[in-house]
Amino acid sequence: MSRLSIILPAKNEAQALADLLPRLREAQPEAEIIVIDDGSTDDTRVVCATAGVECLSSPYSMGNGAAIKRGARAASGDILVFMDGDGQHDPADVAHLLAKLDEGYDMVVGARDWGSQAGVGRGVANTLYNWLASRMTGHPVLDLTSGFRAVRAGKFREFIHLLPNGFSYPTTSTMAFFRSAYPVAYLPIKAAQRVGKSHIRPLRDGVRFLLIIFKIATLYSPLKLFVPAAVLFFLLGCVNYAWTFIHEGRLTNMSTLLWSAAVIVFLIGLVSEQITALTYRRDA
CATH class of the missing domain: 1.10.287 (Helix Hairpins)
Structure with a gap:
């Protein structure tokens, strides 16, 4: 039987984790749960210890992608599930991702609908990314930037050196799987309103999102x-x-x-x- 590891990158998400971790443990009691503390200054480590969850801490913030890479290296499971530590993702949906993965896919992505997007600007940007990625790959891409996904650990680690340290790891990993002919599926999910303040900065990340468009092309077929x-x-x-x-x-x-x-x-x-x-x- 495959062992499951659930990896949650978190930066100052103690408030959300206090509610999320017990629900996640209840939904997946046999899973290895790892919180990657990306230089938090709140009580993230205390919350993890209280919930009996492993917490790997960085002395300073290295980025969401860096946390994902560290978690993927530390995880012992054959199946990896990545989900945000801000309370947006429902632990009950983990089982749905795994069921879809068992149909023969190597990656299953939780696809948000328009109502689950973090604002109109983000929704428009993600729609553009999805359209471009679909044109590039020839496959329907329903949510290129979703951070909620289940993958086969061996396949994911093949591309770990390609992943950036910032927020665009979902784009990079998805395009890498398509390029390598590893089957990818999308499963509709509802994402809740995040707990606390977002780490996205419109001006800085607007330029980053523009660069993602070029990354989509160069990662798949320049x-x-x-x-x-x-x-x-x-x-x-x-x-x-x-x-x-x-x-x-x-x-x-x-x-x-x-x-x-x-x-x-x-x-x-x-x-x-x-x-x-x-x-x-x-x-x-």
């Missing part, structure tokens, strides 16, 4: 991003040349620049594709 961009530059060069030839009877530097940009972008795409292939290569 040419799907670079080829359309190269074609766009080429067509703009042709349009500019046609306009200047009709009106001035000559070829301008702008047309040459746009065509050169098309070639450069295409070559960057080729190189990126080779780097991506090497990144996912498994030595025999």
Whole structure:
């Protein structure tokens, strides 16, 4: 029988954990539960000790992704479940994720509906990410950034070196599984209002979310991003040349620049594709 490890990254989430951990232990009494304390300054460690849950503490905050990586390395289970420590995820849904995993999937993600999104801005951003990831992979991606997921430990650890230390570990791990042809499923869930204050910063994380869009492409198939961009530059060069030839009877530097940009972008795409292939290569 597979052993289950539940990993909860937490930073100053003592209030939420005090309610969540007993419910989680009741729902999964045989599971190994590990809280990764990401430099908390509250009573996180005391709450974990009271609940009889293992707590791995960092002397300072290293990031959500860093906590996930530390938890994945420390866990002894064959199946890993990642869930937020802020009280958004229902412990009862863990069983549903595991049941779906038993159908032959290597990763099952809890997909939030629109009502479970943390604000309109986040909802719009996540909708954009899901659409782009679906186009890139050719599979329906219902929630690219959800932090509630069940995975097979061996498969997940193959990509642990790719995961960033920040908040975008869900994006990276999902795209890595798709790229490696490991089956991924989505299971609708309801996410509750988080307890306490969010660690998301709109200005700082707005730039980060924009970078996620490029990460989606480069983690899966860079040419799907670079080829359309190269074609766009080429067509703009042709349009500019046609306009200047009709009106001035000559070829301008702008047309040459746009065509050169098309070639450069295409070559960057080729190189990126080779780097991506090497990144996912498994030595025999």
